[in-house]
Amino acid sequence: MSKIRFVTDSTSDIPLEIREKYNIEMVPLKVHFGQKVFLDAITIQSKEFYEKLAVSNVLPTTSQPSPVDFLNVYKKIYEEDPNCTIISIHLSSAMSGTYQSAVLAKSLLDEGVDLHIVDARSASYGIGVLMVEAVKAYENGKNKDEILEIVAKLREDIRIYFLVDTLEYLQKGGRIGKAASVVGSLLNIKPILSIDDEGEITSVDKVRGKKKAINRIVDVLKEDFSMTDVDMIIVHSNDISNAKDFSQLLKEQFQVHNVKLTSLSPVIGTHVGPGTLGIIMRPRSNE
Amino acid sequence: MSKVFINGTDFMNMVLSGANVLHSNVEKINSLNVFPVPDGDTGTNMNMTLTSGIEYIQSKSSDHIGEMAEAFSKGLLMGARGNSGVILSQLFRGFTKSVHELNEINAVQFAAALQQGVDTAYQAVVKPIEGTILTVAKESAKHALFVSHQTDHIIELLEEVINEAKKSLARTPDLLPVLKQAGVVDSGGQGLVFIYQGFIEALKGSFNVDSNVMHHTDYQKITINKPKPAQSNIATEDITHFYDMEFFIHLSKEVHFDESVLRKKLAEIGDSIVLIPDDDFVKVHVHSNSPGDVLNLTIQYGELTRLHIQNMRDQHREIVEETNSIQEDETFNEKDETSITSVEPKTFGMVTVSSGDGISDVFSSIGVDYVLFGGQTMNPSTEDLVKAVESIHAKYIFILPNNSNIILAAQQVKNLIEDKEVIVIPSKTIPQGLSAALALQDMNDVDENEHLMNQAIQDVQSGCVTIAVRDSQMNGISINEGDYIGIQENQIVTASNEIIETSKELLQLMITEENEMLTVFIGEGMAAQHTDILVQFVEESYPDIEIEVIEGGQPIYDYIFSVE
Known part of the structure; x- marks a missing residue:
């Protein structure tokens, strides 16, 4: 069986130690504060980013990796492991051109390379969970086709819900997708946001007030995972205490096997803004 | 004078006379109105409903009672307003079903038509309540059936019907405790008695039955009360604005059209204002003494077309023109649909x-x-709702009436709209309506949305604070005129002579540990410091609750509270 190597991008929010542990390559997107460019999760980390965001008078913007950025990573891997297979899983093509850049990079490589670029149709640890699951499957001896099948199946099984303090960031960055109808309301409406099968942001419900919104997410998750043991990842905009409270609330309501808390990367943070809280839940993995 | 048959002309005279008697007693009926909501507008609603019926029947001229009844019934249905108005429209819908093929009817047929009206009305009302107009209609129709086998004379029959209706009306407080508490008879039932009295006056000839003259006098009296805020109701003798203007504004794309703003501005220079927005057009009807000002004001919104300006003193011309403008209105609609x-x-x-x-x-x-x-002081008619529904280009339309008196009128809309599915979510309060509107999700199917919206209504508590208009005793609470009363859902739960006191009491009754969100809608002209005191009170007493304060600008209710 041929060797398989794995690539993701910085928006998968996989912490450095896990990337190192599983030897996952990461291609960074970019954050621009005015003229200044940072490499997401490399030259700018979440903590620093959110502090900067709070005081900056210009709103940051972001850009996708160039095809060459991908090309360099793919070439490096093929130099290390000439006949390997690469599985490269990326941010939703409905939200970013990152996937497109990876596909272009592939077209610049020799024909016949075994490179599979997967549109996660998701963001943050919604990508990360697919990547980590893929690596684990590989370590358990699964072959390429089996791994791709597992990833596709898991994409169907995970649920992502998140809350933003204000929709302003999603709107200004043009990532609001199908939740656009909620903008402009004169009430303090908290849309329960999710990412749909097409990888686009959508609003599954709208409620009044943050507390109700959190309770609504719990209710929605209960409908999704009534009797199942689950794993979950709480993602946040560098607000660990809120994330812990949320995690505690969920632990009281679900049979939670495995919990991770992780900060949203600067690129994601640019588009959701401060005060964002999200949950990625999946049926318990069989590790 | 004896009469054995009534034909189309007789019927028209009867309903004109009935509308006339009711019109003269609008205030009396309003003052009786305590059920289902003590809002004092039953008379106004019935009057407006009849006005629409009269408009339709006057566009016809026939001795065929079936045709005339059909026109009247269609008009009532279009103009139906408030519970009593809707029930009235159903009584005549049934009546019409019974007579629609007949040229003229005798006593037996008349009684049978009354009975069919009752049957139709009972079917149309989701939860028929006894002790209301329904009971009065039912008991008098039953008596009519009985008497119709003993006399051929319709006047005699009608006299019996009225006697029985009055007796039935007198019994309404025994059937509906809220009437007894307030010491009144049912307002809608009283309205029906007045209409029947008008019928008999017409047949006895004590009402002027020269149809031409009646067109003028009666028509003018009644149409003066065309749809407009009840507070601006004026009596016939007070008419000072005698140029009757009707036209369309073809709305300019560059100018933002706000119906309420235009309505306010028009009210400064005229009365009897009717605005019917319809996609790119607004139909305007107004009576004014300064037609130039009206045109200068409205032309800001776009091009004016189909102008009709009449001097209402010239009565003959008015009728001719009115008929023309009704016809034009219809062509306008057809064009719009395509x-x-x-x-x-x-x-x-x-x-x-x-x-x-x-x-x-x-x-x-x-x-x-x-x-x-609209709302408590002004119930939109079925026709207003139909227009609104027609103006929206969607497959399914949800109507949120936000008032128990509008639910029935909303339900009528379903029968009048063919190309869309109309679903009424029976919201009785503003908070319920808001919650229901928020529950709609575009990605859900229609049944799911209907379910969620109905659920949302259950999940919110509504409260409001308003001023009592008369002394009364309700649910063991003594209320003096001028007191601030706190209403939870539709029950008066507290009263005092101090707005803060009443508001605090009401909030304490509404808020429980499970609640997360309080929304305060501040009424028109409320002092800011009251709201500050209330917000502070809630923040201290219920630290876990989130509070949102909105300048609602609503009349009548100083505060509306939504607790969820």
Whole structure:
């Protein structure tokens, strides 16, 4: 069986130690504060980013990796492991051109390379969970086709819900997708946001007030995972205490096997803004 | 004088006379109105409903009673307003079903038609309540059936009907405790008795039955009360604005059209204002003494077309012109329909009813397509609702009436709309309407949305604070005129002579540990410091609750509270 190597991008929010542990390559997107460019999760980390965001008078913007950025990573891997297979899983093509850049990079490589670029149709640890699951499957001896099948199946099984303090960031960055109808309301409406099968942001419900919104997410998750043991990842905009409270609330309501808390990367943070809280839940993995 | 048959002309005279008697007693009926909501507008609603019926019947001239009844019934249905108005329209819908093929009817047929009216009305009302107009109609129709086998004379029959209706009316307080508490008879039932009295006056000839003269006098008296806010109701003798203007504004794309703003401005220079927005057009009807000012004001919104300006003192011409403008109105609608069908409809649309600019803006901001002006003081008619529904290009339209007196009128809309499915979510309060509107999700199917919206109504508590208009004793609470009363859902639960006191009491009754959110809608002209005191009180007493304060701008209610 041929060797398989794995690539993701910085928006998968996989912490450095896990990337190192599983030897996952990461291609960074970019954050621009005015003229200044940072490499997401490399030259700018979440903590620093959110502090900067709070005081900056210009709103940051972001850009996708160039095809060459991908090309360099793919070439490096093929130099290390000439006949390997690469599985490269990326941010939703409905939200970013990152996937497109990876596909272009592939077209610049020799024909016949075994490179599979997967549109996660998701963001943050919604990508990360697919990547980590893929690596684990590989370590358990699964072959390429089996791994791709597992990833596709898991994409169907995970649920992502998140809350933003204000929709302003999603709107200004043009990532609001199908939740656009909620903008402009004169009430303090908290849309329960999710990412749909097409990888686009959508609003599954709208409620009044943050507390109700959190309770609504719990209710929605209960409908999704009534009797199942689950794993979950709480993602946040560098607000660990809120994330812990949320995690505690969920632990009281679900049979939670495995919990991770992780900060949203600067690129994601640019588009959701401060005060964002999200949950990625999946049926318990069989590790 | 004896009469054995009544034909189309007789019927028209009867309903004109009935409308006339009712019109003269509008205030009396309003003053009786305590059920289902003590809002004092039953008389106004019945009057407006009849006005619409009269308009339709006057566009016809026939001795065929079936044809005349059909026109009248159609008009009532279009103009139906408030519970009593809707029930009235159903009584005559049934009546019409019974006579529609007949040239003239005798006593037996008349009695049978009354009975069929009762049957139809009972079927149309979701939860018929005894001790209301329904009971009066039912008992008098039953008596009519009995008497019709003993006499051929319709006047005699009608006299019996009225006697029985009066007796039945007198019994309404025994059937409906709320009437007894207030020491009144049912207002809608009283309205029906007045209509029957008008019938008999017409047949006895004590009402002027020269149809031409009647066209003028009666028509003018009644149409003066065309749809407009009840507070601006004026009596016939007070008419000072005698130029009757009717035209369309073809709305300019560059100018933002706000119905309530135009309505306010027109009210400064005229009365009897009717605005019917319809996609690109607004139909305007107004009586004014300065037609030039009206035109200068409205031309700011776009091109004016089909202008009709009449001097109402010239009565003969008025009728001719009115008939013309009705015909033109119909062509206008046809044209309009063809112009919308070219674009794919969206899936869901919403229509709601609210008074208060702030609340209306909130509804618009959360995706409601059409906010009709109205509520407690002014119930929109079925026709207003139909217009609103027609103006929205969507497959399914949800109507949120936000008032128990508008629910029935909203339900009538279903029968009048063919190309869209109309679903009424029976919201009885503004908070219920808002919660229901928020529950609509575009990605859900229609049944799921209907379910969620109905659920949302259950999950919110509504309260309001208003001033008592008379002394009374309700649910063991003594209320003096001028007191601030706190109403939870539709029950008066507290009263005092101090607004803060009443508001605090009401909030304490409403808020429990499970609640997370309080929304305060501030009424028109409320002092800010009251609200500050209340917000501080809630923050201290219920630290876990989130509070949102909105300038609702609603009349009548100093505060509306939504607790969820």
